Amino acid sequence: MKISRRQMLILLPAAAVAWESVMAGTPEDAPNYKMTGHWWGMLIDIPKCIGCGNCVRACQTENDVPDGYFRTWVERYHRSDWPMSESGDVTPNPLIAPEVISPDGGKEGFPAATDESGKYFFVPKMCNHCAESPCTQVCPVGATFISPDGVVLVDQTYCLGCAYCVQACPYGCRYVHPEKKVADKCTLCYHRITKGLTTACCEACPTGARQLVDLKNPNDPIHAFLKTHSVQVLKPQMATGAKLFYNDLDGSVR
Amino acid sequence: MSVFKDAGHLFRFAGLFVLAFLIFLVVRHYIVPKSFGQYGHYRGASIGEIAARPVKFAGHETCETCHSDEAAKKSSGKHAHVNCEACHGALASHADDPSIMPVLPDTAVLCARCHTASAAKPKGFPQVDPASHYPGTPCNTCHQPHSPGMDAGGAK
Numbered sequence: 327m328k329i330s331r332r333q334m335l336i337l338l339p340a341a342a343v344a345w346e347s348v349m350a351g352t353p354e355d356a357p358n359y360k361m362t363g364h365w366w367g368m369l370i371d372i373p374k375c376i377g378c379g380n381c382v383r384a385c386q387t388e389n390d391v392p393d394g395y396f397r398t399w400v401e402r403y404h405r406s407d408w409p410m411s412e413s414g415d416v417t418p419n420p421l422i423a424p425e426v427i428s429p430d431g432g433k434e435g436f437p438a439a440t441d442e443s444g445k446y447f448f449v450p451k452m453c454n455h456c457a458e459s460p461c462t463q464v465c466p467v468g469a470t471f472i473s474p475d476g477v478v479l480v481d482q483t484y485c486l487g488c489a490y491c492v493q494a495c496p497y498g499c500r501y502v503h504p505e506k507k508v509a510d511k512c513t514l515c516y517h518r519i520t521k522g523l524t525t526a527c528c529e530a531c532p533t534g535a536r537q538l539v540d541l542k543n544p545n546d547p548i549h550a551f552l553k554t555h556s557v558q559v560l561k562p563q564m565a566t567g568a569k570l571f572y573n574d575l576d577g578s579v580r
Numbered sequence: 581m582s583v584f585k586d587a588g589h590l591f592r593f594a595g596l597f598v599l600a601f602l603i604f605l606v607v608r609h610y611i612v613p614k615s616f617g618q619y620g621h622y623r624g625a626s627i628g629e630i631a632a633r634p635v636k637f638a639g640h641e642t643c644e645t646c647h648s649d650e651a652a653k654k655s656s657g658k659h660a661h662v663n664c665e666a667c668h669g670a671l672a673s674h675a676d677d678p679s680i681m682p683v684l685p686d687t688a689v690l691c692a693r694c695h696t697a698s699a700a701k702p703k704g705f706p707q708v709d710p711a712s713h714y715p716g717t718p719c720n721t722c723h724q725p726h727s728p729g730m731d732a733g734g735a736k
Contacts, residue, residue, distance in 0.1 A: 342605045378694045439699035446700035471622035481626035517633035532662045
C-alpha cells in the first residue's frame with residue numbers, strides 16, 4: 327500500500343487522537359468497590375449531638391489534619407430569643423443573631439453553659455459533598471472534582487494552591503494546607519468508605535449523631551429516615567445539591 | 581492548474597500549520613496524565629490514590645472479631661451504641677499487630693468529655709458535675725465503662 331505525503335499528513339493526527347483514547351482508562355485501584363454503585367452523603371442528627379468533639383479529634387487523627395485547621399468542626403448555638411415567655415411578650419426575633427462559639431473547632435469540647443435561658447444546640451459541620459458543588463466548578467486546572475460516587479475530592483498532585491475553591495465554598499469547608507500548600511478538605515474518609523468502613527467521625531461519634539449514608543443503597547436506613555423526619559440542608563437557596571442532611575435543624579443556622 | 585498558480589506560499593503556510601498542530605498533539609500526549617478525562621475533567625487515577633491511604637481507625641467490627649467478650653458486655657448496657665474506638669482511640673495499628681499494646685484511657689478525663697454537665701447538652705443525656713461528684717476519683721472506681729447503667733450490675 328502506497329501512502330502519499332498528503333495522505334500521511336492527514337493520517338498522522340487521526341492516529342494520534344485514536345492512540346490517546348486507547349491509552350486513556352486505567353483500571354480502578356480498589357477492585358471490589360464499584361464507584362457507580364454508591365452515592366455518598368451524611369446524616370447529622372442535631373438532637374443527639376452532645377458537643378464532645380470526638381469527631382473533630384478522630385478526623386484529625388485519621389487524616390493528619392494540621393492543628394488549627396479543620397475538615398470537620400462543631401459549633402454551639404445559643405438563641406436567647408427562644409422559647410417565647412408564657413406572657414407572650416417575647417417573641418422569636420430573627421433579627422437577634424444567635425451566639426455561635428467553636429473554640430478550637432470544638433476539639434476539646436465546650437465551656438459549660440452558664441446562661442440557662444434560651445435554646446442551645448450543637449451543629450457539627452463539614453464538607454457537604456455537594457452534587458452541584460461550587461468549589462469544583464472554579465478550579466482552573468481540574469484538580470478538584472466530584473467522583474462518580476458523589477464525593478468531592480482534591481487531586482493534591484495536580485493542585486496549584488490558588489485557593490479559588492477555598493473562596494468558592496459557601497460552607498467554609500476548605501483550607502490551603504500550611505505545609506503542602508495545596509487545597510485540603512474532607513474526603514468523606516474515601517480511603518475508608520471504599521473498604522467498607524464508615525468514616526472516622528462516624529466511627530468515633532458516641533451518640534450516633536453522625537451517620538454515613540449511601541443514597542444508592544436501597545437498604546440504607548436513610549430512606550426510611552428521610553420519609554419520617556424533617557430534614558434540612560445548609561443554604562438550600564444556593565442550590566448546591568448538598569448531601570449533608572441535618573435532622574431537626576434550627577432556622578438560625580447558617 | 582492555473583488556479584493554483586503562484587499559490588505555493590499558501591501551501592507552505594498550510595504545511596507549517598499542520599506541522600505545528602502535530603507538535604502540539606505530541607507535546608500534549610506527553611504532558612497530560614494518561615487518566616485525565618477518564619471520568620471527567622480531572623485525573624482519574626487520583627481517585628485510586630486517595631482511596632489507597634492507610635486506615636487508622638480499625639472499625640468496631642474489626643475489634644469485635646477478637647474482643648467478643650467486651651462486645652457482648654457492651655451490647656446489653658447503655659454504651660451499646662458507642663464504638664470501641666470512640667473511647668480507646670484509633671487502633672488500626674493494634675489490629676494489624678496485636679503486640680502493639682494500646683494505652684488504657686484515663687477515665688477521669690475520658691468520661692468527663694461527654695458527661696460533664698452543661699445546660700447546652702440535650703436534657704435526656706446523663707450528666708454530672710465532676711467538681712462535686714467524687715472529684716479526683718477515676719470514674720471506673722464505681723462505674724464499669726463497658727456497661728455503666730446503675731441497673732446493669734456495673735455500678736456498686
